[in-house]
Amino acid sequence: MEYTPNADQEISENEQPILQLEDVTIRYGDVPAVQNVSLAIARQQITSIIGPSGCGKSTLLRALNRMNDFIPEANITGRILYMGAELYSEETDPVDVRRKIGMVFQKPNPFPKSIFSNVAWGPSINGYREGIEDRVEKSLRRAALWEEVADRLHDSASSLSGGQQQRLCIARALAMEPEVILMDEPCSALDPVSTARIEDLMFELKKRYTIVIVTHNMQQAARVSDYTAFLESGKLVEFGETDQVFTRPRHNRTEEYVTGRFG
Amino acid sequence: MTNGSPENTASLLVGKVRFHWKEEVIRIALFLCAILSVATTLSIVVVLATEAFTFFENVSLGEFLLGGRWTPLLVPRSFGVLPLVCGTLLIVAGAALIALPVGLATAVYLGEYAPDRVRSIVKPVLEVLAGIPTVVYGYFALTFVTPLIRSIFPSTQIFNAASASIVVSIMVLPMVASLCDDSLRAVPLSLRQGAYALGATSFEVTTRVVVPASLSGVVASFVLALSRAIGETMAVTLAAGATPRMTINPLESIQTMTAYIVQVSLGDTPAGSVEYQTIFAVAALLFTITLMMNVIAHRVLRRFREVYE
Incomplete structure (x- = not known):
């Protein structure tokens, strides 16, 4: 193969983790919520963050697309690199960060607009108007919702069931064509059938996107993720391939947590 | 058991x-x-x-509602109410032009942009503004706003619609701001976060998610503010004058429906005469208009209401 600088770069980019956390500490005022966490998020893989309530897993997740910026007393030290670029440098615009790193929330939060407008919203504020229909359809298909809503795109999003609404929120995030999708306990408000559908969807999405999911459901983490980080009291106890974390944990606390002895 | x-x-x-x-x-x-x-x-x-x-x-209903001359106290008498309606509308339009956008902008600033410290100062000031007796506003119009306008437009009459409009807008501003603030706050945080997570700026989140989501409350606050402006009496009596006139020039003296009622109530018009009864006809019209506005506000609230869990 002929040498081109581009090809070279591509190879190195693929080996490089898409997100790299280095000694990240997040405080609310003086109270640390996340302490000295270092880990790497692999590209086009699913990484889950597990841990008991209040361990800082949501805080950590929200640090990855700068959603903690809206909490005035939150402050962060350490470094987070997104494809080699500092997420928290002076020059980084949080608005750009969130375009690249999308998010799905605990409770479905569709806008009080039509199904179509919900998906078209992100692209339209960013000035993509051409081919918006195609983009909406593609996003809805990728979120496995198209078949169910194709004939009622202009109905209100609130007419959908909870599980459908959550898939709509995923479609809404996908319409921005992000690299990474953060999911903050996306199934905690859903019934088992809807949960299973979202988990199936995550396997599909993995082909194109990197997913980081926070969950308090250990079975879910074991089922869907390639890598698992176990957080306790804001500290990263263990991080590794999911198989290893669940079957051969290196730490006692991890073993106790994943076998359900506490948490 | x-x-x-x-x-x-x-x-x-x-x-x-x-x-x-x-x-x-x-x-x-x-x-x-x-x-x-x-x-x-x-x-x-x-x-x-x-x-x-x-x-x-x-007096026939047609003459009252469609007549363009209002001189019930002078000979030859004429009972066309349109000049009074026109005066009221002029005041209301002027007040709406200022109070509605500024009120909504204030609410948006307080709710979406202002740091807690600023909010904790501005909010009470607005409430004080709402508590000032309206006669003070009238006096303020006459002694402060009118000279100001006359220094810019020297041809302005001493009593003029613009001055009254401005103080009426100041008067309804706290109501618009406060009601809009309430309805903006009712929009759940999760909606804002969803919008921010799509790479929206504060301005986009506000104008394209928060305000549309609270549209019913915003519109209802507008209608209530307008109906308050229609019924406003003291400031317009003091500042706008007593000249029933069909004009859209805000620098001229006019008379509103409410100001006319004050004029007759305080004057020496004998009770029971046709001149005296005019104030009931005008009041009935005023009541009908504000009632209609309230019905509209109610409809709007129901039509556009979004229910959040």
Whole structure:
């Protein structure tokens, strides 16, 4: 193969983790919520963050697309690199960060607009108007919702069931064509059938996107993720391939947590 | 109880119904309080209607509603109410032009942009603004706003619609801001976060998610502010003048419906004369207009209401 600088770069980019956390500490005022966490998020893989309530897993997740910026007393030290670029440098615009790193929330939060407008919203504020229909359809298909809503795109999003609404929120995030999708306990408000559908969807999405999911459901983490980080009291106890974390944990606390002895 | 037969259970409960006279007294007292305001409103409507009816025995409804000259106190008499309606609309339009956008912008600033410290200062100031007696606003218009306008437009009359419009807008501004603020706050945080997570700026989140989501409350606050401006009396009586005139020039003296009612009520017009009855006809019209506005506000609220969990 002929040498081109581009090809070279591509190879190195693929080996490089898409997100790299280095000694990240997040405080609310003086109270640390996340302490000295270092880990790497692999590209086009699913990484889950597990841990008991209040361990800082949501805080950590929200640090990855700068959603903690809206909490005035939150402050962060350490470094987070997104494809080699500092997420928290002076020059980084949080608005750009969130375009690249999308998010799905605990409770479905569709806008009080039509199904179509919900998906078209992100692209339209960013000035993509051409081919918006195609983009909406593609996003809805990728979120496995198209078949169910194709004939009622202009109905209100609130007419959908909870599980459908959550898939709509995923479609809404996908319409921005992000690299990474953060999911903050996306199934905690859903019934088992809807949960299973979202988990199936995550396997599909993995082909194109990197997913980081926070969950308090250990079975879910074991089922869907390639890598698992176990957080306790804001500290990263263990991080590794999911198989290893669940079957051969290196730490006692991890073993106790994943076998359900506490948490 | 679990092994008692149904008859036993019944006998335990039957015969316990006593007359709770205290409850009854309280119920009646509360009912009387509730009926008081309804009865007052109804009796006002009845008085307005009967007096207006006698007026319309002398003057035709068509002449009243469509006539363009209002000189009931001067000869030759003319009972066309349009100049008064026009005066009121001029004041309301001017006040709306200022108060609605500024009020909404204030609410948006307070709710979406302002740090807590600024909010904790501005909010009470707005409430004080809402508590100032309207006669003070009238005086303020006459002694401060009018000279200011005259220094810019020297041809301005001493009594003019612009000055009154400005103070009426200041008067309804706190109401618009406060009601809009309430409805913006009712939009759940999760919607804002969803929008921010799509790479929206604060401005986009506000204008394209938060305000549309609270549209019903915003529009209702607008309509209520307008109906308050229509009914506003003291400031327009003091500042806008007493010249019924069909004009859209805000620098001229005009007369509103409310100001006319004040003029006749305070003047020496003999009670029972046609001149005197004009104020009931004008008041009935005023009442009809504000009632219609409130009905519209109600409809809008219902039509656009978004229910959040």
